[in-house]
Amino acid sequence: MALKSRPAAVKRAPTPELLSMVAGRFRALAEPARLGILHALEHGPLTVTDLVQRTGLGQGNLSKHLQQLHATGFLTRTRKGLFVHYALADDDVLALCEVMCGRLENDLTSARATITTRRTG
């Protein structure tokens, strides 16, 4: 996946500004609606109208989410005539979501295990 080919990032002296910017990136992914948008774009670019149908979000609302994802670098924007095509900027999003889903599964299964084996292990 795209994650392993990245050079070591800044690790020391994280200034408050840097923390805020990184937090902003995470915040862009911290919304079910936006994750739904990203998922809808997983298999190729879509127009806003397409996304309105697939996500069920209101047009204005959707547009705002798209702006946010574009501003944080997760989406590319291409105008083609009347339509605007949005697409995933790269594979990082998918990788990030996979990590989170993996963690989620782990936590859920281990939570289940904790329940079933409580007091018996």
Added chain:
Amino acid sequence: MALKSRPAAVKRAPTPELLSMVAGRFRALAEPARLGILHALEHGPLTVTDLVQRTGLGQGNLSKHLQQLHATGFLTRTRKGLFVHYALADDDVLALCEVMCGRLENDLTSARATITTRRTG
């Protein structure tokens, strides 16, 4: 890094619930204060008191952030006498942050390039 050794996560039919849970995971990282906490724990476990000093957060406030990071599975909690030691649950957090930092650097440098090369490319 820890990201490549993970099996493919759930990709199809992301129910709203799943999206919300994943979003919650991202939201846990979507706060400068919590990122600061995680950074402080990068080199080993620390007590709440330690973290109060290193992060400059109020004790109550810090405790709440710790609960949140613990609830989302990013931190482990170990009681040792009066003290509670918090530690990173695994390396995923670091990997995730590296990805975000890498993206950030890319975006910043390309933004700079856009400014310096505008109308000249």
Added chain:
DNA sequence: TACTGATATGCCCAACAAGGAATACAGCGG
């Protein structure tokens, strides 16, 4: 230029989240 369809933006409201202060709780020592 006027008109239409696609997208973006501004305004408002409700829900939420973070920080501070005070307080409650847990474990140790006397």
Added chain:
DNA sequence: CCGCTGTATTCCTTGTTGGGCATATCAGTA
């Protein structure tokens, strides 16, 4: 049992954010 220290929780206030709605902008076309 009591006091002390470290940690968790509650209440309150304030700032932020998502959603709906109306409206503005933009691009193509007659």
